[in-house]
Amino acid sequence: MSVRVDLRKWGGANLPYIIAWITMGVILFTLLVWKLKLDILIWVGPFIPYLIITLARIRQELKR
Amino acid sequence: MILAHITLPLILYGIFPQFNLLALLVGANILSLDVFPTLLRKKTPKNPIAEKHAATILHTLFFFVVLFVPFYFMLNLVIALSFMIGGFTHVLIDALDEKGRMLLYPVSKKFYGLRIFTYDFWSYVTDKKIFAVEATLFVAACVVLLVR
Numbered sequence: 101m102s103v104r105v106d107l108r109k110w111g112g113a114n115l116p117y118i119i120a121w122i123t124m125g126v127i128l129f130t131l132l133v134w135k136l137k138l139d140i141l142i143w144v145g146p147f148i149p150y151l152i153i154t155l156a157r158i159r160q161e162l163k164r
Numbered sequence: 165m166i167l168a169h170i171t172l173p174l175i176l177y178g179i180f181p182q183f184n185l186l187a188l189l190v191g192a193n194i195l196s197l198d199v200f201p202t203l204l205r206k207k208t209p210k211n212p213i214a215e216k217h218a219a220t221i222l223h224t225l226f227f228f229v230v231l232f233v234p235f236y237f238m239l240n241l242v243i244a245l246s247f248m249i250g251g252f253t254h255v256l257i258d259a260l261d262e263k264g265r266m267l268l269y270p271v272s273k274k275f276y277g278l279r280i281f282t283y284d285f286w287s288y289v290t291d292k293k294i295f296a297v298e299a300t301l302f303v304a305a306c307v308v309l310l311v312r
Binding site: 117120140158 | 286306310312
């Protein structure tokens with residue numbers, strides 16, 4: 101099923117979830133960089149453009 | 165699942181420190197390369213379950229079994245095994261969603277799974293039960309990272 105949502109409405113209604121997911125992601129990434137040293141950035145680096153594409157896609161999808 | 169693709173390998177590493185953490189994490193996430201056709205698509209399909217993501221050979225157990233052999237000879241047993249187990253965790257936890265995964269590929273191209281979680285991203289990130297599972301795994305993974 102596809103979900104049609106209004107960006108502001110969806111964001112406003114689900115703000116706690118958005119904050120929690122982002123916080124967990126940032127903490128996990130920070131701990132991983134700390135644990136694996138900077139090695140992990142070599143693996144993660146090439147995927148950053150796709151992360152940007154993903155965010156753009158999410159924004160587009162939310163606007164539909 | 166989203167964070168579980170990182171937290172579950174970390175928990176496994178906490179239980180079995182003999183594994184190579186980087187190989188576990190790479191194995192558990194490399195298969196998501198098949199999300200690119202989905203990301204680069206021009207239109208959102210009416211039925212996301214039918215999209216390419218998670219429907220290619222990358223999201224099969226077979227893919228990692230095949231890669232195990234060259235990795236074993238080119239690298240070593242620990243890295244090859246860690247990579248394969250990491251991949252297995254991804255495929256198996258993905259099989260919990262309503263799409264299921266091709267667990268018996270190449271014998272069968274049918275999608276198998278428990279179908280207890282939603283596949284739809286928007287429903288997924290706002291589901292209380294799913295969030296509780298992911299948050300629990302997150303806490304356990306943080307403990308592993310801080311203790312080990």
